[in-house]
Each structure stands twice: as C-alpha cells, then as structure tokens.
Amino acid sequence: MNENKVSLSAKNLLKNYGTKNFETRVLKGIDLTVYQNDFIAIMGPSGSGKTTLLNILSTIDKPSQGEVMLADKEIARLSNKELSRLRRDKIGFIFQDYNLLDTMTLQDNIALPLSLNGVSGKECVRKAKELGDMFGLSEHLGKYPWQLSGGQKQRGAACRALITDPEIIFADEPTGALDSKASRELLKCLKAVNENGRAAILMVTHDPFCASYAKDVYILSDGLIKCRISRGGERKEFYDRIIEVQSSMGGDLS
Amino acid sequence: MRMMKLALLNFRNGFRNYLSLVISLAFTMSVFLNFQNIIYSDALALLGERNKNNVDTIVQVISVVLVCFMFFFIWYSTNVFLTRQKKEIGIYVFMGLTNQKIGKLYMIEITLIGLSALVLGIAFGTAFTGLFQMVLLALSDLVVEISFQFVLQPVLITAGVYLVIYLIFVLKGYADIVRSSVLDMFTGARQNEYIRQSFILLWIRALLGVVVLGTGFYFAVKEGGMEVLGNVFLAVVLVIAGVYLLFGGLIPLIFQGLAGRKSFLYQKTRCLWVNNVIFRMKKNYRTYAMVCVLVLCSVTALATGFAMKARYENIVHFENTYTFQLLSDRKDLDDEARELIEECTPIAFSSYIPITTLEESQIKTTTRYTGYAITSWSALKNLAEEAGLSFELEEPEEDEYIRATNMILFSLITDVTSETAVIEGKTFRQIQRTQEPYLGYLQERHVNLFILNDEEYEKLRPAGRELYVYNYKITDPKAFAAARDRLSELVEQIRQKDGYIGRVAIDPEGEDDRKWIKVLYSLCEFMFMVFIFASGSIMSMKLYNDSFEEKERYLVMKKLGFESRLLGRSIACELAAAYGMPFVVMSIASYFSVHALEKMMFADLRMINVVSVLAVGVVFFVCYRLSVRVYRRNVGV
DSSP, X not given: OOOSOEEEEEEEEEEEESOGGGOEEEEEEEEEEEETTOEEEEEOOTTSSHHHHHHHHTTSSOOSEEEEEETTEEGGGSOHHHXXXXXXXXXXXXXXXXXXXXXXXXXXXXXXXXXXXXXXXXXXHHHHHHXXXXXXXXXXXXXXXXXXXXXXXXXXXXXXXHTTOOSXXXXXXXXXXXXXXXXXXXXXXXXXXXXXXXXXXXXXXXXXHHHTTSSEEEEEXXXXXXXXXXXXXXXXXXXXXXXXXXXXXXXXXX | XXXXXXXXXXXXXXXXXXXXXXXXXXXXXXXXHHHHHHHHSSTTGGGOHHHXXXXXXXXXXXXXXXXXXXXXXXXXXXXXXXXXXXHXXXXXXXXXXXXXXXXXXXXXXXXXXXXXXXXXXXXXXHHTHHHHHHHHHHHTTOOOOOOOOOOHHHHHHHHHHHHHHHHHHHHHHHHHHHHXXXXXXXXXXXXXXXXXXXXXXXXXXXXXXXXXXXXXXXXXXXXXXXXXXXXXXXXXXXXXXHHHHIXXXXXXXXXXXXXXXHHHHOSTTHHHHHHHHHHHHHHHHHHHHXXXXXXXXXXXXXXXXXXXXXXXXXXXXXXXXXXXXXXXXXXXXXXXXXXXXXXXXXXXXXXXXXXXXXXXXXXXXXXXXXXXXXEEHHHHHHXXXXXXXXXXXXXXXXXXXXXXXXXXXXXXXXXXXXXXXXXXXXXXXXXXXXXOOTTHHHHHHTOEEEEEOXXXXXXXXXXXXXXXXXXXXXXXXXXXXXXXXXXXXXXXXXXXXXOOEEEEEOOTTXXXXXXXXXXXXXXXXXXXXXXXXXXXXXXXXHHHHHHHHHHHHHHHHHHTTOOHHHHHHHHHHHHHHHHHHHHHHHHHHHHHHHHHHHHHHTOOOHHHHHHHHHHHHHHHHHHHHHHHHHHHHHHTO
C-alpha cells in the first residue's frame, strides 16, 4: 500500500443506465483509492464499465450512488462552476483520439489550459517548451495537428494534460490509435512523468502491453474490480503476469 | 422516382435547418419585387410624367444593384447548403451512389428549397407592395391615394431574374459534386479550412490591397472638373478590389503576426479566439469583404438620399422667396418694373439692393466659390426690411465680412471665423455666415455675397461692376404669366439699348418637376435599410453556419474542463472580430465615399456619415449579440 497522499478515492460506486423499470447496472460497487505516485491501469472486457468508471472518477459523469473524493472534495457536492475549476486545476485528460484543436499549433494547444488560467504569456511559453522537450516534441511545436503523426499528437495531448500540474491524469485508451512504436514512446514518457512525481495516472486500456507500464493493474469485470495485479520487478515479467491473469479469467479483456 | 422520394424526404426533414436560408432568399426577392412594382404600378403616375420617368430610371439603376446583390446572395446561400450537405454526401458515397446521382439528389433538394423561397418571396413581396408604396410616399412627403393592385409584370421579372441566377448556382453545385473525387466528398465535412496562409502571399495581397485602396481613396477625393465622375467610378472599382485584398491579405497578416507573438497570444482566451479567427479567415474573408462593401453602399446610399433632399429643399427655399428678380446695370428700373407688374397683380413685397460683382482674379478666398459679389451692410439691412426677411447681422469692422450663402444641410465647421478673403489685396476675416435668402434664386445658384462695412464697400465699389438687384413677390399667383410677359417686354427694350439685364421668373403654381428627388430620398433610405439588414443577415448566417462546424471543438474543450464562461468570452471576442473588421474598414472607407459625394452634390454630409455609421454600428451590435447567443447555444456553451 502506498504511504503517500491520496489523490482520489471512490467508495461503493454504483451506476445505473436506463429508465426506472429497465435499469442496467454498469458499476456494482467500486471502491478505489489512487495515491499521489500511483500509475494504475484498468482493464476489463467490453461492457465491464471501464469507461463509465473513468468518466465518473474524472467528473465527466455522475454516479447513481457512492462517493468520489478528489483533491479532498466530494465531487457530488460541487457546483458546475466548481467542477469546471476542479477539472481545470487538478485533472489532466488524455483521450484515444487526441482531441487536439486543429485551429492552433501544437505549442498553442499545449499552452491553452495554462493561458486560460490566466498565467503570464512568458510562463506559458516556458512550460510548453519544457514539456515539449520532455516528450521529444521540440521540433514540432510550431506545427499544426494535421502535420503531426499519431504518436506526436498523443504526446502533445499528454503535454497539454500536464501543463497545469494536475494531481491526476485520466487516460482513456491513450494508445488505442497508435502503432507499437508510438505507443512505447508515449508510455515511456507517461511512466517518467509518474516516476518524477508530477502526477498520478489512471489509465483505461485493453492492451496488456500498455498496462504493463503501470504500477498496478485492476481487472474490472461485470461492474466490479475482480482482481488487482501489482508490478514487482521487470516490466516483461509484469506483462506475462497480466497475460496469465487474462487467460485465467477467460481470455479476452478488451 | 426513388431519387425524387429521397430528395423530398431530405427536404422535409431538413426544412427547419434551411428555414433561415429560405427566408433570406425570400426577403431578397420581395425587396426586388417591390422596387420593380414602383415602375409598373401607377401609384406614382400622379406625380406627373417627368417625375415618374425620373423615378423609374433611378429604380432601374437600383434594380441593377439589387440583381448584383441577389447574385452574390444566392451564390453564398447555395454554398452554405452545399457545405451543410457534405456530411450526408459522404454517407451516400458508402451507399454506392455515383457522383452523378448524388449531384442529381443535390439538385432536386436545392431546387425545392429555391422554389419554396420563390413562392414565399413572391407572396410576401406582393402582399407588401401596398405597404411599401405607402411608406415610400409618406417618407417622401407626397400625398397619393394608394390602393392594392396586383401587377403581373414585376412578379414575372422578379421570378425570372431569380430563377436564372438560381439555376446558374444549382448547375455549378452539380458540376462541383460530379467533378469531386470520392475522397473529397467523404472528407468534405472535415476539409473546411486550411490554417495559416503563406506569409509571402499575404504580404503581396496586403501591399496590393493598401495600394489599391489608397488609390481608390485618392480618386474618390481628387478635385477635378468633368473627369470627376470617371474618377468616382474608378474609385468605386478600386475600393471594392482594395477591400477584398485587405481582407484577404492585411487582416490575416495582422492576426497571424499576433498569433506569432506568444506573449501576446497567451493571455486568457486570446489563444483560442485569435487562432479561431485565423482558422476561419481564409474561407470567410470574402464574406467579410462583401459585408463591408454592402454596408459601405448603404452608408453612401443614405448620404445620397440626404444630399438629394437637401438640394431639393435648398431649391424650394431659395426659389420661392421672390417671383421675379431683375439684375441690371440700370439704377432706375424699380418704378418701371413695379408699374408693369402691378398692371397684372398687386405686389406682396419687393426689395432692391446694389451689389458689385468681382472677377475671380480680384478675390481670393479660403474655399473656392463660383460667382462673387460684394455689398454693404446698410444696403442689405434695407433689403431685409423691405422684403420682411430676418436681419440679425452685426455691422462688420473694416477688415471683416459676412457671407450670404446657399443652404447647407449640416455643418461641422463651427468656427466660421477661420475663413478669410483677400479682396483687391486687402485681407478680410469672415465673422458670420447667413443662409437667409436675401437674394433668393440668385443667392442659391449664382452669387456668393460678401457683406462689407459701408465704408469699405464704398472704397471697393469702383473695383468691380456695380449692378442692381430688384426683387418682387406677387400676391396673385394666377397673374404670373401676364406679369412675366410684361416684364419680358421691358427686358427686351433694355437689351435693345445695349443695357445689361438678367431676369429670373419663378412660377409659384408651376408644376414641380423635381418631386422625384423626394422619392429618390426615400428610396435611398430604403436601400440603406435593405443593405444594412442584408449585411447583418449575411454575417449572422455565416456565423450560424460556422457554429455547427465548431460544435465538436467546443465539446472537446468542455471535456478538458475549460469553463463555459471562458469559452463564452472567447466566442464573444471571435464574433466581435468578425463583425468589427468589416465595420472598421467600412467606417474608414465611408469617409472617402461620402466625401466624394459631398463634392459632387455640394452638400455637407459629414454628420450624415457619422449618424449612418452609428446606425450600422447599432444594427451590427444587435446582430452580434444575437449571433453570440445562437453560437453559444449551437456549440453547447
């Protein structure tokens, strides 16, 4: 168990969809705690509730029941304005389809959240360049999204997620649209970010290779966390264990 | 048949989305129809043939402008439709439809939209012809009884013009689709604008734009004689071209320059809206330029209307002061002339004044006029008393003068003392300016009268040619012709004796063949309103259309946690730039266009310029607020 500060905690999360008499319960009681240095991957078969869980934890959706504490605040009690502020200051997002704004350059995309927060232009430039360096994008900062490869775009999206120094980053299938080389580059960067203590990472993925870069893997099935695998030694060995669990649980976790 | 069914289904389902398009097209048509109706209905026949002919000629000219406007408007509307349809077109590609079939589907759908607009436009237009004529005549201050009458010809002309233009763009759209590659069509929805444009190209356009626009302004204000009209035409062409180049070059260049300065760009929402403006610029610059030209036309139209009205009132005001005026070198004509007139009708009042006319070489003034004469303060005072005109003029000092001018509509020159005149080498300072019609028609048309101190006048009198002005106003207008004939005999007698005499005769009951000017004034006001609302609606439609393309982007930003308040502010700034750019360019350009008009029409239109620019500002502001609201709703912010 981590001894450091709690970034996020969820207690008994339930989520139902549909009308009163035809409800489908997607999450059936999830308890989860994410600490400051955590890098958690959530895996599970289709329909297991991975994305729903991520949406609720990241404040995009609301649970039917249960409590989510983020940055010492219970999100159900926050107004829309406070939620927006929380998302802006404490959370970073990485989406499968990058979601970079095609109206602006990569550097502008990265700097945008900081600029909207009212940080000085000089500081925005400095931080955007620093993150660009860290993610190997220095050469590409002046380019538009359509001039970049998928990997570059996703690393750019990661920079954007990190520029406000969030406590936690939510990544929804971040390598879903990338080839293996680009995936590896992105995951290495994310791992480095986490190890440097910049932010906790909660990542939803169906790819064991991708999950093997995390410190812990939670297997979600039928709306519940069925098992947790913690990385002990080498990544390769961790990857094998994930595959093993995957096989023991019935094969496909995608 | 199946294609027809599909097109009908699309048309029915999408009708609400295209309602604004249909209404805009219908509005354009009903305006055109109403203008055409002026020519073919007999509402204005009572003004007399000459007036009616003049109004018809003007309406024809306005119709040409409206046809041009309709052309661009239909071009733009069909483009909007094509853009909105591109997503569906992509789906049809996967359904296995050929380009020709997709093109046909597009043609049927857009024809249905066009026909709806046609029916609506003709119906609205016809329904409002009576109201339009009533408002027009009321604004023109003319009393004509209006009854609703349906005239077929304007309806046929309007429908014909509209259908021809519409057909051109329907075929163009079809050709575009048929020529497109499958990939083009599929990615059409995403392929809207390219981001930044080449700096070299922008610099070339910007420089060219500044030069062309500057040359246009130069020709607009260039002094000249008969070549002025040619200059003005050249100015119009250059200004329109310059405005397009400015929006295609200088303005994107400025925005791209700003986006390059990161310390400027990364200030709150600037990063978002400045980049959005750049992103939209390449596609939207033609719209901005068109709107700019349209509002420029509207301001100029209003100024023309006011100038016309001012001219009309000037003429009426000055011409009706006296019935007869004699200008002669004979000092003793009054008794003779009076006797001749009184044989026909009693004289209501008369006046007399000696004036000394000067050659242009003898007088040098701050502003150049035509026709110079001097008179003494006491003589003018006598004339005013005789004619019952107001006289509130202080006697000038020995180096001062008062100037009697024709009527000016507005004047921003409040310091009349800034003007000077050098008469026979001596400098005089203007202390006052009067528009009282002391010399009636002569003052309106021929003479700029400088009123001097009595002693100074006496000194200068020998320098010029002394003439005497005799003015008479008769009591019985019916006796005008008889009195005129009697005076003609006198004029003839004097001319035969080599005497100098000129005569002015204004029939108080004569048919006013200038009533068309009043109608023109109202037409210009209508044009002003039509152009302003057209510009406002084009901008609103454009931004409405853009908002749908932006929806996804704003969804992403909301997911990223950007506050709605900030996004709303960014939208407000972006739209303010969209409305502000044409407004600012128009405001500057209007100074030159109105100035050119001022020169041609001898009227002071600066106040009209300011007021009309403010009116455009108000309409734009209302459209802007509405656009911001609609845009925010459409993008879900």
